[in-house]
Amino acid sequence: MQKERIIQQFKDHLLRLGYKEGSLRILPGCVHDFLTRQQVIDLQQVAPEMIISYHTYLQQRPNKRRPGGLSESFIHHHIYSLRVFFDWLEQGGQIDENPMSYLQFPKPTSKPREVLSTIEMKELYQTCSTLREKAVLHLFYGCGLRRSEGVQLNIRDIHLRSGLLYVRQGKGGKSRTVPLTDTITEDLKNYYYHERGSYIKALTADNQQAFILNNRGNRMKGNGYNILLKRLLERAAINKEICLHGLRHSIATHLLESGLPVEYVRDFLGHKHLESTQIYTRVSQKQLRWS
Numbered sequence: 001m002q003k004e005r006i007i008q009q010f011k012d013h014l015l016r017l018g019y020k021e022g023s024l025r026i027l028p029g030c031v032h033d034f035l036t037r038q039q040v041i042d043l044q045q046v047a048p049e050m051i052i053s054y055h056t057y058l059q060q061r062p063n064k065r066r067p068g069g070l071s072e073s074f075i076h077h078h079i080y081s082l083r084v085f086f087d088w089l090e091q092g093g094q095i096d097e098n099p100m101s102y103l104q105f106p107k108p109t110s111k112p113r114e115v116l117s118t119i120e121m122k123e124l125y126q127t128c129s130t131l132r133e134k135a136v137l138h139l140f141y142g143c144g145l146r147r148s149e150g151v152q153l154n155i156r157d158i159h160l161r162s163g164l165l166y167v168r169q170g171k172g173g174k175s176r177t178v179p180l181t182d183t184i185t186e187d188l189k190n191y192y193y194h195e196r197g198s199y200i201k202a203l204t205a206d207n208q209q210a211f212i213l214n215n216r217g218n219r220m221k222g223n224g225y226n227i228l229l230k231r232l233l234e235r236a237a238i239n240k241e242i243c244l245h246g247l248r249h250s251i252a253t254h255l256l257e258s259g260l261p262v263e264y265v266r267d268f269l270g271h272k273h274l275e276s277t278q279i280y281t282r283v284s285q286k287q288l289r290w291s
Contacts, residue, residue, distance in 0.1 A: 003035055007035075010027075010085055013088050014027060018174070022148075026077065027081040027084060028081075030081035031082065046086075046099045048103055051099055051103060054078075058070055058074075058075045075108075079105050114241055115253045116246070121250060131187070133232060134187050135191040136225060136228055140244050140247040144252065144269050145248070146270075150222075150225060151222055153165075153210070153211045153212065154211055160189050163180040163185045166178075174270055176267065199213040199217050201216060202217065229247070
């Protein structure tokens with residue numbers, strides 16, 4: 001087995017499936033760590049016991065960046081990478097038996113999902129001091145975009161005349177169309193025509209395409225969006241741990257609470273499976289209580 005070659009082939013497979021840039025780096029890297037640690041020479045010889053041994057090693061391995069061990073999430077990501085890898089090998093006929101087939105590992109425990117109430121969202125909008133801040137809230141709350149979808153959003157993806165936003169490549173490479181309300185359309189139009197140009201310092205190929213620009217005139221990245229949201233939360237005196245995805249959770253919860261069928265919310269969010277959307281139906285009323 002040529003390790004580097006098989007890893008590159010696996011990465012090419014993930015690219016064809018539409019995995020995002022981060023996953024294209026992390027998943028092959030996790031597989032590479034496993035093959036190296038377990039000294040795998042022949043993929044046909046990988047047995048379930050080797051994977052169990054690797055899982056035990058991950059649980060005991062110290063964290064290189066901070067004191068303590070690896071997080072449950074980090075370990076789960078390694079195991080998920082191996083599952084995708086061996087499924088691919090099996091489907092391509094490169095192995096006769098999949099060593100992951102009958103293995104089950106505990107999933108990481110997740111914190112309760114925090115959402116903002118409709119009143120808190122109104123306060124967040126009212127604290128906006130720029131058209132860009134309001135546009136960002138519209139994209140991640142009003143349109144329910146994921147962080148990566150907001151980063152990738154280009155001018156051509158927003159059709160102001162028809163009131164539609166196109167997500168060209170969502171999670172798993174899935175595309176979708178998001179309808180815009182009149183208010184969102186008008187606010188996005190105001191940002192684009194009256195403020196966006198003021199951020200441009202020098203024309204580049206990317207900032208001519210990107211819809212949201214940062215203060216340096218470049219495409220707004222995930223960290224920039226998070227900083228902007230944090231400032232809005234501080235201004236509105238909202239003491240909740242809300243990230244960009246929290247805005248997406250909030251709009252999903254509010255739509256379901258308003259009586260919109262779960263199937264419509266699924267399509268709005270771009271979920272592949274209905275089960276992914278149904279988690280929002282279990283958000284407690286306590287979380288939604290007016291502040």
